[in-house]
Amino acid sequence: MNASPPVLPSSWRSTWRSLATEYLGLVGALAVLILVFSLITRHFLSQTNFLTIANQIPAILLLATAMTYVLVIAEIDLSVGSVLGLCSCIVGVVMAQWQWPLAAAIPVALLAGVLCGAFNGAVALRWRLPSFIVTLGMLEMARGGAHAVTRSQTQYIGAPIARIAETHVLGLSLPFLVAIAVVILAQLVLTRTVFGRYLIAIGTNEEAVRLSGIDPRPIKLTVFMLTGLLVAMAAVIDTSRFQTANPNAGSGFELQAIAAAVIGGTSLMGGRGSVLSTFFGVLIIAVLNSGLAAVGAKDELKRLVTGAVIVAAVILDQYRHKLGKGR
Numbered sequence: 001m002n003a004s005p006p007v008l009p010s011s012w013r014s015t016w017r018s019l020a021t022e023y024l025g026l027v028g029a030l031a032v033l034i035l036v037f038s039l040i041t042r043h044f045l046s047q048t049n050f051l052t053i054a055n056q057i058p059a060i061l062l063l064a065t066a067m068t069y070v071l072v073i074a075e076i077d078l079s080v081g082s083v084l085g086l087c088s089c090i091v092g093v094v095m096a097q098w099q100w101p102l103a104a105a106i107p108v109a110l111l112a113g114v115l116c117g118a119f120n121g122a123v124a125l126r127w128r129l130p131s132f133i134v135t136l137g138m139l140e141m142a143r144g145g146a147h148a149v150t151r152s153q154t155q156y157i158g159a160p161i162a163r164i165a166e167t168h169v170l171g172l173s174l175p176f177l178v179a180i181a182v183v184i185l186a187q188l189v190l191t192r193t194v195f196g197r198y199l200i201a202i203g204t205n206e207e208a209v210r211l212s213g214i215d216p217r218p219i220k221l222t223v224f225m226l227t228g229l230l231v232a233m234a235a236v237i238d239t240s241r242f243q244t245a246n247p248n249a250g251s252g253f254e255l256q257a258i259a260a261a262v263i264g265g266t267s268l269m270g271g272r273g274s275v276l277s278t279f280f281g282v283l284i285i286a287v288l289n290s291g292l293a294a295v296g297a298k299d300e301l302k303r304l305v306t307g308a309v310i311v312a313a314v315i316l317d318q319y320r321h322k323l324g325k326g327r
Contacts, residue, residue, distance in 0.1 A: 026264065026280035030287060037291030044294050051171045053286050058175035059084070059241070061282045062234040063253055064260040065179075065186050066227040068278045071261055072190070073220055074203040074270025075124070075131040079138035080231050080257055083116045084250035086142040087235035092155030092245020102160055110232045116142060117228020121221040131224075139254075146247040155245040164240035175237040182230065187275040199223065203270030255310060260285055262313040285309070 038045035063080050070077045087109040094105040116138060124134045167174040190196040201209050202216045209216050239245050262268060263284055264277030285306065292302045 023277070023280070026277060026284070030280060030284050033284065033287045033291060037287070037294060041291070041294040044291060047171075049290065049294075053283075053290050054176050055165075055173040056241075057282055057286045058173070058179035059234040059238040060253060060256050060260070060286075061179040061279065062182060062230045062237070063257040064264075064278045064282050065183055065275050066230040067254075067257040068261045068264070068266050068273045068275050069186070069190070069199065069223050070131075070227055071258075071266045071268060072199050072203045072270060072273040073216075073223055074206070075220065075223070076258070076268075077120065077131065077135045077224070077227055078254050079116065079120060079135040079142055080227065081250035081253035082139045082142035082146070083113060083228065083231045084235045084238060084253060085146040085247060086116070086149075087113050087232045088239045088245045088249045089146040089150045089155065089247055090245075091161070091236060091239050092157055093149050095157050095160060096155040096245070102164075105161075106236055109236055110229060113228040113230075113232025113235065114225050115228065117224040117226070117231070118221065120228075121224030124224075125217045125221060143247075146249075150245065150247050152247055154247070156243070157239065157245065158243050161236075161240045162243045164237065175240070178233075178237075182233075183275055183279050190273070190275055195219070200271055200273075203267075203272070205271075256285060256306070259306070259310040259313055262316075263309070268314065 034045070043049060063084070066080065067077065090112050091105045091109045094100045094108055095102065100108075120131065120135050120138055123129060124131045165173055165175060169177060190199065198209070198214065198216075198219050202219060206216050235250070238249060242249075260281035261273065261278045262281070264274060264279070264281035266273035266278060288305065288309065289302060292305060297305075
């Protein structure tokens with residue numbers, strides 16, 4: 001007598017069905033973009049172009065990963081671009097002016113990022129302020145700090161930091177491999193650990209978490225500090241790519257990070273998110289920008305299209321939220 005194949009519980013089947021639909025949709029959108037740009041440009045569909053895209057996204061991928069965690073707990077961080085600029089300038093001053101080695105400059109930058117994240121979280125939680133307002137203030141403070149430490153002058157570092165971006169494995173840069181490792185780790189933490197379940201629960205219903213005897217404040221503070229850490233890592237990567245520290249570095253990165261997370265399905269309302277889906281969101285934006293550049297689109301057109309994608313992603317998120325409530 002033949003044994004019947006195992007039947008998954010209905011909840012598991014629905015979970016796998018929703019995951020397949022989500023990832024297939026993102027992969028499908030990415031494939032359509034690649035197909036369209038491959039048809040209208042000659043050299044878009046090439047290994048060289050794809051490697052170039054992969055080696056350009058590590059910094060924004062780290063920021064988008066951090067933003068996913070922040071959005072999952074129903075908060076937001078508008079300061080990530082400016083904090084990146086500040087951390088980059090700290091690396092530039094420490095290495096170019098103080099003549100410190102790279103091994104000493106990196107911990108200083110990481111500490112600065114963590115402190116900025118701790119400030120955001122502590123102020124928002126201590127005085128129960130919206131993170132939107134607090135991080136908007138940090139956006140200005142960090143950008144002002146970047147100009148102050150450099151006296152508004154670009155710091156040229158050169159070869160001592162360039163070796164980070166110039167180290168490749170099978171054509172892929174070391175920063176890209178590090179960013180992928182962070183994505184995998186962050187996805188596992190979010191989906192396979194108690195800490196990750198706490199984040200989802202806080203974003204879904206913070207009051208219920210509090211009533212269950214769990215204080216959400218240390219968890220939220222940890223998320224903001226992790227965000228600062230990842231932003232500082234992105235700053236080191238961005239600085240190594242350009243070999244300079246610019247006080248205007250990271251301008252607009254916060255919008256790209258939010259867009260990538262929302263395109264990937266992370267809810268602006270909190271309680272839902274996937275770092276892996278955010279990775280696809282980053283790829284979609286990167287391919288879109290690369291394709292527009294390949295067809296000769298001007299910078300203003302690229303910004304217009306990127307802005308439209310952000311608005312479309314937010315509208316889609318609103319529909320997802322309504323559908324979720326209707327279930």
